[in-house]
Amino acid sequence: MTVDDRFARDFRENRDLPLGTLNEIVTGPVSDWATDFSHTEPEWAADPYPIQDDLRRRCPIARTERFGGAWLPTRYEDVAAIAYDTERFSSRSIVVRNFRPPREIAPVGDAPPISSDPPFHHDARKLLLPAFTKTAVARYEQATREFCHTLVDAMEGREVVDAARDYAQHIPVRVIADMLGFPPEDGPRFRAFVESTLEGVNLPPEERVARLSELFDYLLEQIRAHVDAPRDDLTTYLIDAELYGRKLQPDHVAGTMALLLIAGIDTTWSAIGASLWHLAKTPADRERLVAEPALLTTAMEEFLRAYAPVTMARLVKEDMHWRGVDMKADDWVLLSFPAANRDPAQFDRAGEVVIDREVNRHAAFGLGIHRCLGSHLARMELRVALEVWLERIPDFTLDDPAAVTWSTGQVRGPRTLPIRIT
Structure with a gap:
């Protein structure tokens, strides 16, 4: 049996887990955000900040029976407390959806290290740290800058461009493809994987699993290609890496690759798009x-x-009374870093955008042990994307504010962003 055959067999066996607890699909208008919230509704996607502000004033920890039961803290202090509390809250699944993965997948989870609990988390995260230092990230800056210029070149002569589809969405796709050693022409597939994973949370479980299987089938293809022809990239590094004296399990390798592909793309294109929108x-x-x-x-x-x-x-993890509410085992808790970042108790002029704000200990990259591993990479991409855009296109406005659309789910950013170049 060849290495890639064994990898494929082990991967299939380790992915063959039960769905866990299934929950009713619940969509439709929200009756009261304090007792029936849903982050998948259009109203939330369009403008969640007034909703969060209202909840923070009258019901700082909201509840919903959707998704089988979930909580939404809106104060910075509550979000931070949960983020740092690994004894009472598990990270085995970090995307709220209509089924819960079984407890048996802890402490590794399905996308280590972001889905991992201690003590495994520490070692899984440590494996990735060398690839995301400032020095390592700096290697990609020049290529990123050149690619941004190429994207702007393609807009030549157009009065209206879609800054999300024509610019922001392409940048992290190219960077992550380079890091993982994936074909850059597969970018459209990456965007489909992102939308299925993060926005398809209310799909029937069987359909959602089928879509995720497409993602992992693609990752397996890339792993096989790297086994056949090793190269200097993150995929080969993960295939060769060892933990506790053994090669990483196939589902660990694929799960980490999925994390880098999904989280590394959507979060950054959303940040670039939102900045250009502002x-x-x-x-x-x-x-x-x-x-x-x-x-x-x-x-x-x-x-x-x-x-x-x-x-x-x-x-x-277990039934408990927490800061005035009765949480049940396997209740979801949404850690809204956007809500925490607009808490007036934590930030002066919290609801305003102050571009020369000097003290800014925001939580955009998370808090606690799962603080974003790729923050240096995301900052580099955001800085370069904005530098190039402002250098090349200094005068621009929204073409039609009503035509801007935002993604639904747990990563929010512009999906369409028509901009008029003036």
Whole structure:
């Protein structure tokens, strides 16, 4: 049996797990955000901030019976407390959906290390750290800059462009493809994988599993190609890596690759798109950044705070009374870093975008042991994308504010962003 045959066999066996607890598919208008919230509804996608502000004032930990039961804390202190509490909250599944994976997949989870609990988490994360240091990330900056210029070149002569579809969405796709050693022409497939994983949470479980199987079939193809022809990239590194004196399990390798592919793409394109959306609708900030390019690094952090794209999830380990509410075992808890970032108790002028904000300890990259491993990479991509855009396209506005659409689910960013170049 060849190495790739054995890998495929082990991968299939380890992925053949029961679905866990199935829950009713629940969609439709929200009756009361305090008792019936749903982060998958269009109203939330369009503008969640007034909803979060209202909940923070009158019901800081909201509840819903959708998805089999879930909680939504909106204060920074509550979000942080849960993020740091690995004794009472599990990370074995970080995307709220209509079925819960079985407890047997802990402490590894289905996408290590983000789905891993201690003590396994520490060692799985440590394996990846060398690939995401500032020095390692710097190797990709020049190619990223050149690619951004290529994207702008393709817009030549157009009065209206879609800054999400024509620009933001392509940048992290190319960077992650380079890191993993995947064919760059597969970018459209990556975007489909992202949307199925993060926005298809209310699909029937069988359909969702089928779509995820397409993703893992693709990853297996790439793994086989790397086994046949090893190269200097992250995929070969994961195939060769050892943990506790043994090669990584096939589902660990594929799960980590899925994490890098999904999380590494959607979070960054959302941050780039949201930043461009803000600048398109806020001429004073756009003009100031064009005139003072050195301010961009500070402004970037404010865009990350104000438009933090990511909400993570945890599962309650055991029944308990927590800060005034009765949580049940396997209840979901949505950790809304966007809501935490707009808590007036934590940030002065929390609801405003202050591009020269000097003290900005935001939670856009998460809190606790699962703080984003790729934060240096995301910052580099966001900075380069904005530098190139503002250099090449200094004057722009929203073409039609009503035509901007936002993704649903736990990663929020513009999906369509028509911008008029002036």
